[in-house]
Amino acid sequence: MSTEKPLSRAIHDRRATPSFDGRPIPFKDLRRILDAGLSAPSAYNLQPWRFVVVRTPEQKRRLRSACYNQPKVDEASAVIVACGDADGWRNGDLEEMLRMGRENGMPENYAEQAKAAIPAYLSNHPNIEMWLNRHVMIAFTHMMLMAEVLGYDTAPMEGYEPEKVSEVLKLPLSYVTVALLAIGWGRGADKFSGGRFSFSRTVFGEEYGRPLSDKPGDKADE
Numbered sequence: 001m002s003t004e005k006p007l008s009r010a011i012h013d014r015r016a017t018p019s020f021d022g023r024p025i026p027f028k029d030l031r032r033i034l035d036a037g038l039s040a041p042s043a044y045n046l047q048p049w050r051f052v053v054v055r056t057p058e059q060k061r062r063l064r065s066a067c068y069n070q071p072k073v074d075e076a077s078a079v080i081v082a083c084g085d086a087d088g089w090r091n092g093d094l095e096e097m098l099r100m101g102r103e104n105g106m107p108e109n110y111a112e113q114a115k116a117a118i119p120a121y122l123s124n125h126p127n128i129e130m131w132l133n134r135h136v137m138i139a140f141t142h143m144m145l146m147a148e149v150l151g152y153d154t155a156p157m158e159g160y161e162p163e164k165v166s167e168v169l170k171l172p173l174s175y176v177t178v179a180l181l182a183i184g185w186g187r188g189a190d191k192f193s194g195g196r197f198s199f200s201r202t203v204f205g206e207e208y209g210r211p212l213s214d215k216p217g218d219k220a221d222e
């Protein structure tokens with residue numbers, strides 16, 4: 001890939017691709033896509049995401065059978081299975097985050113506070129799957145848009161059976177699968193464009209139900 005699309009164009013052009021032609025993706029591009037995911041922000045910089053990249057025909061076939069037989073799973077050049085690790089912070093991520101932070105100027109009082117606060121927060125979290133989803137989807141979106149910037153087509157997927165995906169990928173029990181990202185070159189026509197809800201239906205100013213105007217405090221905001 002030589003020319004990159006501006007991000008605004010990638011966002012504008014992106015479609016969920018129904019079918020891929022299967023050509024392999026160069027590793028350097030795949031690496032850039034994954035690095036974009038790893039650049040995402042996370043609470044306390046805990047980075048609870050893990051990604052399994054599936055590229056071989058045999059493994060794509062097995063994965064497809066865990067995805068209600070969706071053809072794009074084995075047609076895509078690569079499928080990134082985006083997971084969250086509920087126990088990452090217990091199993092070394094917290095220490096690694098603090099080590100890197102201290103190396104890069106994290107104040108000691110911040111490190112001490114984080115070391116105490118994170119286990120207290122996460123060991124009693126009321127919905128750890130939701131917490132993982134929140135983070136993994138930001139990294140997922142970074143990857144999806146980086147793939148589009150590099151000229152690839154993508155398809156996000158939630159149509160899969162989590163237990164079957166875990167079995168095919170031999171995931172540890174603490175891993176939650178969040179979504180799959182198929183990447184490659186689209187084949188054939190895009191599906192119909194479903195459109196998007198209007199601004200006034202989905203965006204509010206200051207409080208629910210009030211339209212957003214171009215100036216805060218305008219009549220439309222009152």
Ligand SMILES: Cc1cc2nc3c(=O)[nH]c(=O)nc-3n(C[C@H](O)[C@H](O)[C@H](O)COP(=O)(O)O)c2cc1C
Nearest residue numbers: 014015016017070155156157158159160179193194
């Ligand atoms: C999290 C997520 C999961 C999705 N899962 C599937 C899926 O399993 N199969 C599928 O064909 N499309 C899936 N889609 C694609 C959506 O149907 C598609 O994004 C939507 O219809 C809007 O179309 P567009 O992305 O082309 O604008 C998924 C999209 C998202 C964001």
